[in-house]
Amino acid sequence: MVDLTGQRILITGGSRGIGGALVVEAVRQGARVVFCCRNLRGADNVMMRCAELGMAEHVWAIEADVCLEQGRSRILEVCQRALGGLDVLVNNAGLVKAGVTALSSMSVLDEVLSANVDAAYRVAVGALRLFPDRVGTVVFVSSVAALGMPYHTAYSFAKGCELGLASAFAELGTVRSYGAVVGFVDTAMTAGVSPELGIAAREQSAVGRLADPEEVAKVLAFLSSRECPVRSGENVYVSGGSREAPYYQVGSSR
Numbered sequence: 001m002v003d004l005t006g007q008r009i010l011i012t013g014g015s016r017g018i019g020g021a022l023v024v025e026a027v028r029q030g031a032r033v034v035f036c037c038r039n040l041r042g043a044d045n046v047m048m049r050c051a052e053l054g055m056a057e058h059v060w061a062i063e064a065d066v067c068l069e070q071g072r073s074r075i076l077e078v079c080q081r082a083l084g085g086l087d088v089l090v091n092n093a094g095l096v097k098a099g100v101t102a103l104s105s106m107s108v109l110d111e112v113l114s115a116n117v118d119a120a121y122r123v124a125v126g127a128l129r130l131f132p133d134r135v136g137t138v139v140f141v142s143s144v145a146a147l148g149m150p151y152h153t154a155y156s157f158a159k160g161c162e163l164g165l166a167s168a169f170a171e172l173g174t175v176r177s178y179g180a181v182v183g184f185v186d187t188a189m190t191a192g193v194s195p196e197l198g199i200a201a202r203e204q205s206a207v208g209r210l211a212d213p214e215e216v217a218k219v220l221a222f223l224s225s226r227e228c229p230v231r232s233g234e235n236v237y238v239s240g241g242s243r244e245a246p247y248y249q250v251g252s253s254r
Helices: 017-028 040-052 069-083 106-128 153-170 195-204 213-224
Strands: 008-012 032-037 059-063 088-091 136-143 175-182 235-238
Touching: 008 017, 008 069, 008 106, 017 032, 017 040, 017 213, 032 040, 032 069, 040 059, 059 069, 069 106, 088 106, 088 213, 106 136, 106 153, 136 153, 136 213, 153 175, 175 213, 213 235
Parallel strands: 008 032, 008 088, 032 059, 088 136, 136 175, 175 235
Antiparallel strands: none
16 A cells, blocks of 8 residues: 655646546545646545545645646645645646647647646646755656657657656656656546547557556556655556557547
8 A cells, every 4th residue: 555644745637537536546545635627616526535535624626727827826825835835746737639730730739738748847847846855756647649649749749748857857866756658548538539549549458448547546646655666767657558559540440
């Protein structure tokens, strides 16, 4: 069992999916957690699950957009006020949009990079100021799409950049930094991409199914813990044996 007792954790994109599962797992293991989302109504289920564990006083939900400076400032202010600082940041918030960049509007690239790369970098820089003596842990939640994903050039590019950020923050020396290379998970985001992707991902997985958010959350909680032995700067695969995004054709009859 992972022990997160006393850990002060910020989780971006924590109202559902992997982020929501991680909020519940971290609180269950003794952490105090601040998480953010764009709409607080979407956080009701996570807050209810924490309350059922008797941990309602250990979690704070913030309505804020990490893509905006005002939103990032508000999140970090709440972390300072409610937690007195931070020990761990899990950069989970992200955005996926379809499109071959060379054939689509550059606005798609700008939007995806803003949500997945620029926001993650700026939140991490802000979190450094809340780490005691700049000692802490940063986890960048990336994807097997970092190695290329059909019809999602911008998303693939962004997820590759996140792995680069994980390496860059490890160079600080005082920060344990990891890239979590996540496979395809049974979430609303995955379901919204295309039916063909879900079929191809199941066929490619060594376990023959998509991961549950709770399974991924347990690995992220481990990376967040003080006893994690993984060397800083490493990319940790949480992908059911897959090392790349599955190839699929939109509209295929597979």
